[in-house]
Amino acid sequence: TQLLEQSPQFLSIQEGENLTVYCNSSSVFSSLQWYRQEPGEGPVLLVTVVTGGEVKKLKRLTFQFGDARKDSSLHITAAQPGDTGLYLCMKTSYDKVIFGPGTSLSVIP
Amino acid sequence: SQTIHQWPATLVQPVGSPLSLECTVEGTSNPNLYWYRQAAGRGLQLLFYSVGIGQISSEVPQNLSASRPQDRQFILSSKKLLLSDSGFYLCAWSVHRGGRNTGELFFGEGSRLTVL
Numbered sequence: 001t002q003l004l005e006q007s008p009q010f011l012s013i014q015e016g017e018n019l020t021v022y023c024n025s026s027s028v029f030s031s032l033q034w035y036r037q038e039p040g041e042g043p044v045l046l047v048t049v050v051t052g053g054e055v056k057k058l059k060r061l062t063f064q065f066g067d068a069r070k071d072s073s074l075h076i077t078a079a080q081p082g083d084t085g086l087y088l089c090m091k092t093s094y095d096k097v098i099f100g101p102g103t104s105l106s107v108i109p
Numbered sequence: 110s111q112t113i114h115q116w117p118a119t120l121v122q123p124v125g126s127p128l129s130l131e132c133t134v135e136g137t138s139n140p141n142l143y144w145y146r147q148a149a150g151r152g153l154q155l156l157f158y159s160v161g162i163g164q165i166s167s168e169v170p171q172n173l174s175a176s177r178p179q180d181r182q183f184i185l186s187s188k189k190l191l192l193s194d195s196g197f198y199l200c201a202w203s204v205h206r207g208g209r210n211t212g213e214l215f216f217g218e219g220s221r222l223t224v225l
Contacts, residue, residue: 006152031211031212032212033212033213033214035214040197040219040221041217041218041219042199042201042216042217042218042219043153043199043214044216045214045215046212048212048213055139056178086150086151086152088152090212090214091212092211092212095141095158095160095166095207096155096158096166096168096201097155097158097201097212097214098155099145099152099155100152100155101151101152102150102151102152104150
């Protein structure tokens with residue numbers, strides 16, 4: 001079974017702080033997706049990374065794909081309460097789609 | 110544009126009763142379809158996925174089953190619910206490009222099941 005690990009599991013920070021969450025796998029990703037999920041709703045796609053070393057920015061969010069394509073990080077600058085949610089990384093293996101356990105982020109005003 | 114709907118949104122069922130959750134997709138053809146279950150605040154557990162009509166792959170041994178009677182319809186069922194079946198169930202479809210799964214999933218609104 002190709003598992004995904006995410007850390008930290010829980011994170012509670014003050015508004016305005018920076019944070020980084022991580023996603024790791026023992027196997028190489030062909031591509032990796034980051035999703036955010038708010039309570040009671042389905043996850044929403046944030047970004048797809050494909051190339052080793054790739055960096056993508058989405059406003060205050062910066063996504064990095066490891067050179068070996070086995071890990072990824074999500075950095076949020078100046079976190080806001082609206083960033084609160086469950087951040088999930090995901091990989092595909094043929095037609096099977098596997099999610100990591102998620103990082104639950106709480107940004108306190 | 111593509112849309113996905115699942116229902117019911119909320120369900121409270123007694124132990125031993127049957128279950129049927131339905132998911133339909135519009136605006137696309139031959140999508141991959143998925144059923145996930147999620148415990149509170151945690152990641153998504155893949156239950157079933159389907160690459161075509163009548164084609165179901167099961168990921169976790171359980172008392173649940175899935176069917177795909179039509180191209181854009183995916184149904185999750187149980188003959189007898191257990192307490193452990195309680196959770197948030199999500200249906201999703203994925204995008205294909207060039208015959209490959211892009212990993213871009215679009216989710217339904219979710220169905221919260223409570224088994225008492």
